Amino acid sequence: MASPGSDPVQLLDALTTVLGDDPKALSQRGSDEYDKANGSYFSAFENEVKPLYIAKPATVEQVQRLVEALRPHVIAGSCRIAIRGEGHAPFAGSANVQDGVTIDMRRLKGITLSADRSTVEIAVGETWTTVYTELEKHGLTVAGARVGGIGVAGFILGVVLHGHDAMPSADSDFPSYTTHAGGLSMFSTRTGFACDSVVEFKVVLASGQLVRASADENADLWIALRGGLNNFGIVTSITMTTFKAGDIWGGITYYLPGAFPQLLRAVCDFVHNEDDQDVHVMCGTGYGFGHQAASCCMYHTAGKVNAPSLQRFTAVQPQIEPMGTMRTATHLEFCDEMGKYSTNGLRQFWATLTIKPDVALMEMFHDEWQKTLDSIKDAEGFIVSFVYHPLTKALLENSAKAGGNAMDIPPADGPLFVVMLRPTWTRAEDDERIFAAVEALVETLKRLAAERGLLHRYIFTNYGYPKHNVMAGYGDRSLARLAATSEKYDPEGIFQKGVPGGFKLP
Structure with a gap:
């Protein structure tokens, strides 16, 4: 869906104020960087959506400033936003937005073990391959996705959709039929959904404020983000429980x-x-x-x-x-x-x-x-x-x-x-x-x-x-709780009205 009445010049001014004119941080139609980024989605349908600009923040502070800069345009109805992780949602507009601004989070990197190695903080620009590779150096793993190339945030929040093609093996004419469900891991029987292993989220709210959400701090937001999609803010990192990695x-x-x-x-x-x-x-x-x-x-x-x-x-x-x-x-x-x-x-x-x-x-x-x-x-x-x-x-x-x-x-x-x-x-x-x-x-x-x-x-x-x-x-009880959480942390409905991708609260 196009952003109604978007003013490209005003939007570009707002974006360059935050990101400058570095093509690695901000790209627009007609550039090689734009074509490369916009053509890298999992699905052809997402590749066919054309935003005005692709913003690629490299720090949490830049994410905060982007939200602050774009917020008045969203409230005025002149701009819509998409939040992209690795980009595995297949439907057009899930993580991209026609004539709006796509915030591409893939430059946010970092995998940090806690001092006692019981938890790991993962920046949302990581994939599960990079997470497992780093953790296995320490004999550890987490209950993440079953396909390594998937992005961390979309899988945990419930936004990502991904599976496997039925491609023939090298020595057979028969196809292979395998798939995985985002939010389910190989360890799910023992650990629950993958989001159940998240002990803390860091999330940028519609105000631009960065907050923590855990069982002890903003617990209602913590529960909502465990499978509640992109309805509440922009997650910048997740912290998960680790456990020993064995054969x-x-x-x-x-x-x-x-x-x-x-x-x-x-x-x-x-x-x-x-x-x-x-x-x-x-x-x-x-x-x-x-x-x-x-x-x-x-x-x-x-x-x-x-x-x-x-x-x-x-x-x-x-x-x-x-x-x-x-x-x-x-x-x-x-x-x-x-x-x-x-x-x-x-x-x-x-x-x-x-x-x-x-x-x-x-x-x-x-x-x-x-x-x-x-x-x-x-x-x-x-x-x-x-x-x-x-x-x-x-x-x-x-x-x-x-x-x-x-x-x-x-x-x-x-x-x-x-x-x-x-x-x-x-x-x-x-x-x-x-x-x-x-x-x-x-x-x-x-x-x-x-x-x-x-x-x-x-x-x-x-x-x-x-x-x-x-x-x-999700059921009436959960929906009521999610709606109350959305109203509390995003009273103007920025992530309901201004971020059309994903499944929105009624």
């Missing part, structure tokens, strides 16, 4: 398509009956390059080789054994592996819903998915993943013990599955029919689940679709 056993196992019903039964058995909290799994099926396959990403974070808790998945047949990657490796190595399945610049989006486990329902979902696939798989470069991410009761219980978050899912509601659909394709001419087909499929799946009393209110924001009322999925 992990796991990887990706691939199966012929006929094995998928077995996988559904196995993952439902897992969420209902498994009490091993060192296990993380996600199961899916997908299509690419004329082939279908099923997959299971599984990890035992205590390093047990083929642990009994995983044998329900490793025993499923028939497997595509040459493609399997099961082994013992480090957290960083597994995240690097997941990152290899990701490709920037494609046309892509995600859609999601949350259900209670039920094999019969999930088999119906699969039938509906196959019908939709048949209608759109002829699109050029078309690849699609259809994946189940378990939210076990242990995950939800451990999340609640960590102090709470914006999602506010009662542990008694578990176990649950976050269902994710993710198509990618290459031609703009196919946009309309693919969007329409997948939107219709999601509505069908929601109806089937609702009719059986198995649809849950929660909509996983990292996979949320703009046409869905994502924030309503």
Whole structure:
């Protein structure tokens, strides 16, 4: 959406007052720096949005001064702002803004261990690869993303959407179908959502003031930022709990398509009956390059080789054994592996819903998915993943013990599955029919689940679709709390009205 009545000269004056005319700090249309920065998003849809200016602060003080300089323009309705981290949200306008100002946070760097090494402060310009690389020097890690190239802030706040393309391996025609959910880590069964490991945020408010948010200081803001998206300010750093980094056993196992019903039964058995909290799994099926396959990403974070808790998945047949990657490796190595399945610049989006486990329902979902696939798989470069991410009761219980978050899912509601659909394709001419087909499929799946009393209110924001009322999925109690927090810290609604990207509070 364009910024109404934006005055480019006034905006440029405001920006240069803060950043000067260094192209590394401030770029505008027609420059190589602008084209490089604006063409580096994960999604083609974001690359196609053209802001007037891209501001790239290198210090927290510059972020504060930018907010102060742009604030009167936002209040006057003459400027809109986007906040960009690594830029993995796929929808146009999520982290970019047409004819406005995009604040690119990638120059804010720094990874600082506390004196006792129990926590680490991470600047929002870092990626999880840089975080894990630094922490592993000290034998430590954190419950961050499963793909290293993702930015820190968007993943924690719930803004980032990211997954993996179904790309063939070097020695097989079958595609791999793996994906991850922002806010879920390999350690989530034991630690809860990734945001539950955050003990402090530093955030620039709409006034330009820098504040800390923790359990002891601005606790309401701390809870809101744990999954509450970009509704409250600009986060400049997060501090997370660290723990010892040991070997992990796991990887990706691939199966012929006929094995998928077995996988559904196995993952439902897992969420209902498994009490091993060192296990993380996600199961899916997908299509690419004329082939279908099923997959299971599984990890035992205590390093047990083929642990009994995983044998329900490793025993499923028939497997595509040459493609399997099961082994013992480090957290960083597994995240690097997941990152290899990701490709920037494609046309892509995600859609999601949350259900209670039920094999019969999930088999119906699969039938509906196959019908939709048949209608759109002829699109050029078309690849699609259809994946189940378990939210076990242990995950939800451990999340609640960590102090709470914006999602506010009662542990008694578990176990649950976050269902994710993710198509990618290459031609703009196919946009309309693919969007329409997948939107219709999601509505069908929601109806089937609702009719059986198995649809849950929660909509996983990292996979949320703009046409869905994502924030309503947080529940009335959480929404009321988030609205009160927004009014307290941003009474003029700068981050509601002036930052249109992301899912906004009603």
